[in-house]
Amino acid sequence: MLNELRAYISREGAIVIEDEVVCDAYEGVGRYMIVTHAHYDHVRGIHRARRRGVRLISTNATKDILVALGKVRGYEVMGIEYDKDYDVGKGHVRLIRANHILGSAQVVYEDQEGFRIAYTGDFRQPGTPIVDEPDVLIMEATYGRRDMIRPPLEKVYEAFIDLVRRTFDREPINIFAYHGKIQEAMEVLRSAFPDVPFLAPMRILWLCEIARRHGMKIGKVIPLESEEGYEVRRGGRYIAFYHSTYLGRINRGISISLSGWNIGKVVRKIGARRYIVSISGHADFRQLMEYAEAARPRLLLVDGSRSTYAEAFAKEVKRRLGLRAIVMP
Ligand SMILES: [Zn+2]
Numbered sequence: 407m408l409n410e411l412r413a414y415i416s417r418e419g420a421i422v423i424e425d426e427v428v429c430d431a432y433e434g435v436g437r438y439m440i441v442t443h444a445h446y447d448h449v450r451g452i453h454r455a456r457r458r459g460v461r462l463i464s465t466n467a468t469k470d471i472l473v474a475l476g477k478v479r480g481y482e483v484m485g486i487e488y489d490k491d492y493d494v495g496k497g498h499v500r501l502i503r504a505n506h507i508l509g510s511a512q513v514v515y516e517d518q519e520g521f522r523i524a525y526t527g528d529f530r531q532p533g534t535p536i537v538d539e540p541d542v543l544i545m546e547a548t549y550g551r552r553d554m555i556r557p558p559l560e561k562v563y564e565a566f567i568d569l570v571r572r573t574f575d576r577e578p579i580n581i582f583a584y585h586g587k588i589q590e591a592m593e594v595l596r597s598a599f600p601d602v603p604f605l606a607p608m609r610i611l612w613l614c615e616i617a618r619r620h621g622m623k624i625g626k627v628i629p630l631e632s633e634e635g636y637e638v639r640r641g642g643r644y645i646a647f648y649h650s651t652y653l654g655r656i657n658r659g660i661s662i663s664l665s666g667w668n669i670g671k672v673v674r675k676i677g678a679r680r681y682i683v684s685i686s687g688h689a690d691f692r693q694l695m696e697y698a699e700a701a702r703p704r705l706l707l708v709d710g711s712r713s714t715y716a717e718a719f720a721k722e723v724k725r726r727l728g729l730r731a732i733v734m735p
Contacts, residue, residue: 411705413514413523413542415546415734417545418450421544423515424522426495428455429528431711436464438494440501441483442527443510444471444585447712458482463494463582464704465501467509470616475585475609506687508588508617512537528549530559530686531693536700543703544629546712549687550719565600565672566591566683570645574602577679577722578659579645585610587664595645602640603631603648605646624626642674692717698723698731707729 408545412665413423419435428436432451438454441464442448449472451684457460462483464472469485472478479589488511490499495519513525513538524540528548537543549556556562581591598605606614613679628635630646638644648656652713653663660679666686668674674682689697698706706723710716710733720731 411542411707412517412521413544413707414564415707415709415711416701417711417735419447419709420451421525421709423513423525424495424517426497427513427515428460429513429525431708432460434458435470436460438499438511440464440499441468441472441505442513442525443507444468444687445478445507445528450476452477452481453479456579462647463492465509465511467616467620468511469509469700470619471509471585471613474612474616478611481514492519492664497510502537503533503644504529504533508529508589508620508622515541526686526697529697530689531696532559534697536697538700538728539702539704541704542707543693543698543701543705544707544709545719547649547689547694547708547716547719548666548713549686550694550708550722552691552718552722554669554691554715556684556686557672558622559685561671562591562683562685566662566664566685568596569681569683570595570599573660574643576660578639578642579662580656580665581645581647582653582658582661583647583648583685584650584702587685588649589614589622589624589712590687591664591685592617592627592647593622596623596625597643600625603628603644603646603652605638607648610647610649642647689720694719695722695726697731699727703729705729708733709735 417431420431423427429440430448432455466485469483473504500514504510511720522540524537525544664685668684716733723731
């Protein structure tokens with residue numbers, strides 16, 4: 407279903423580029439599948455792709471995470487470096503940094519005729535370089551509605567640290583988040599509390615090991631179920647980290663869950679000992695708009711398979727920037 411855009415987004419969320427490369431979901435076409443990061447909604451169809459002999463490509467950090475989470479069942483994943491060109495089929499591809507979770511990347515594909523297609527994947531600012539004047543730019547638009555504006559990330563971090571500081575004297579603290587955001591929270595809290603014991607279950611510890619190997623500064627994390635972990639828990643002064651699916655299952659101490667959807671307020675108290683802190687891995691409306699404006703693509707393709715507000719964003723881009731913008735699928 408290739409068109410003059412040379413790219414499309416399928417209903418399953420596959421970003422299909424020149425029928426050669428598919429990103430973040432498998433669609434039955436293409437000989438290469440690029441996984442921009444290890445979140446579950448970006449690896450759909452990976453087993454089907456592998457069965458068909460499609461080559462899997464990701465950054466080295468994403469590859470390590472996929473392996474640790476058991477998402478690639480021993481398949482060979484080609485881990486590649488940021489900012490280097492690799493030949494894929496009739497063109498070449500380059501992965502560029504995206505600030506979202508450890509290992510996240512943007513994709514730039516250039517074909518033989520010099521036609522450039524860029525895909526942001528999930529991202530936020532600061533820390534995501536803007537691809538300059540691609541022919542087609544494919545963007546996420548999670549927070550694509552114009553009132554979806556949040557404070558700068560460093561302000562959010564400050565409020566998070568402050569909440570932990572205020573509550574820590576009274577009780578142990580439990581942090582709940584998705585993979586990747588857990589390690590981000592550890593890095594933020596470690597900078598403020600260098601000596602506080604961190605505890606986590608084994609599965610999270612594996613990812614911490616990967617995060618360390620790729621340069622994140624999270625310090626020591628003690629296995630929850632170890633003897634040392636038991637001693638620390640008995641003492642009652644610690645910060646424990648759990649995957650979001652554990653929310654509600656831990657009764658002791660203060661619970662803080664990290665979720666991007668709480669846009670209006672950075673810290674929200676939702677119970678006597680329960681809080682939500684709005685740390686998001688996604689660009690807010692203003693950052694999305696700034697990206698589109700600075701990139702100046704000939705055509706903007708907004709990913710409607712993962713964003714409820716894709717239409718709203720495309721409309722604002724047309725109105726404010728005068729760019730051609732369409733939503734797919
Ligand atoms: Zn993501």
